[in-house]
Amino acid sequence: MLQNKRGILLSGGMDSMALAYLERPDIAFTINYGQRCAEAEIKASAYIAGVLNIRHEIINVDCSSLGSGTLSGNPSLEGAPTEEWWPYRNQLLVTLACMKGISIGLDTLYIGSVSTDSERHKDGTDIFYRKLDDLISFQEGNIRIEVPAINMTTLELIKKSKIPYAMLLHSHSCHTSNHPCMKCSGCYKNYMIRKQLGIE
Numbered sequence: 001m002l003q004n005k006r007g008i009l010l011s012g013g014m015d016s017m018a019l020a021y022l023e024r025p026d027i028a029f030t031i032n033y034g035q036r037c038a039e040a041e042i043k044a045s046a047y048i049a050g051v052l053n054i055r056h057e058i059i060n061v062d063c064s065s066l067g068s069g070t071l072s073g074n075p076s077l078e079g080a081p082t083e084e085w086w087p088y089r090n091q092l093l094v095t096l097a098c099m100k101g102i103s104i105g106l107d108t109l110y111i112g113s114v115s116t117d118s119e120r121h122k123d124g125t126d127i128f129y130r131k132l133d134d135l136i137s138f139q140e141g142n143i144r145i146e147v148p149a150i151n152m153t154t155l156e157l158i159k160k161s162k163i164p165y166a167m168l169l170h171s172h173s174c175h176t177s178n179h180p181c182m183k184c185s186g187c188y189k190n191y192m193i194r195k196q197l198g199i200e
Contacts, residue, residue, distance in 0.1 A: 032058065059097070090121075111147045
């Protein structure tokens, strides 16, 4: 069994791709949990994992019946903070990655949340991840949860990572489809970052 391996939760979006480039972990976990854009997320994640020669683990667990909002295609629940909000999604994804990771010697799991995530979701805040780290590391396996870019914007993370901007053209951020819809908040963020970097 592998020991003391660092992993990353890799969605194929700009944030997780840049963090993977910065941290160069041993293993990347991409999770198909029933989201509408799973195929494109896996393709984008496989691309960056291949470039970095990172072991890529794909986890398939269909939770689509439990989702809400644009990621699932189900109606948004009352009180949803954003159109893509899926209740308890981040702790689900971290848990699934750690469930797989514990069997292959995972020591640390990196999450690609950035500072602006806290403006939209409680599960994108520093305090959320500190609580999640306490919970996961308390249990057998003692896996630590780290969020290196939690105080950076996406632009700051990209620049710090020194990822070649052309690689970001392979990222996928759409919430509704395996092809950019250019209407959802994920597509808008991807477009604006590319524009600011001059790679539109």
